[in-house]
Amino acid sequence: MKLAEFEAKWNELGTTEEGTIKCFLIGILEYLEGNKDAEKMIEMTLPKNKIDSRVRYYLKSQFDKNVAGSYLGGTPDNEYTYSYDNKVHVDSKQSKRGKKESKIFVQSGGKDFASPVHLKKNKDGYWKLFNVSSLATGVKKLTSEDDDF
Template identity: 30%
Template structure:
């Protein structure tokens, strides 16, 4: 191998790595959805700008917000989730699944707000911000967006699926992963 062959190989290798990094970062967008104030009623919830559900990022963040109401008022939470599900309302099995996930873990949805960590018992601060990300595989299924929400109590972001309807809105399709267990708040963890 000649001197120039070695440089050509190295340049090709560097170009290959640059192309690989570009492909891997394609579609790796993160949106920060910010709520200045948290709603106190269904009417305030549906009046939020993000309630237009015009992007899958908005619907994902609105889902987290709706689940935050469960510990205080489960029926209000279910009503909000039905709004986010659009033409596919919840059934008894869906409600039972949610109730099961909230047994002794009312802090899970709060963990998705920026600044909410085990050390502060998952207490977010205003403005209430949720980071929602996509990756290069997020739109592999036609009409479905698989996005990821970072939790202060989990090592990896949790997936959530949204589906685009004929009306152009993005509705909640699959959310089970965002309700999975996370690290306990330090105040309730005897080992912390």
């Protein structure tokens, strides 16, 4: 995805919690694909638009395509095939939404339980991610690998 295309998507989606989470995941997937603009994409979803060496290490060591893709339609059965057109699924019963701060539980296609994400709304009306570590926890192995021993 080109940076301009992502910026348009961010401008459209970043004013909702789900949209910010989706844009973050798209940025992660682009990062894992080697897109040179991916850090700029991810920065848009974070406070003060900054990625430092600590965040860079976290992105490289914790996320993989299966984990990130599992929030955009990927499952063990479809080998974590994802699409940027898919919606992020939120567990509304667990989520707590506020005018300026929210804790959203996002369902992965590869996990049994939803993962919490902490967001805050900035003065421009965009939601920014403050804690996404639980998004990066592992997912179930591919169904095709179940009996591969």
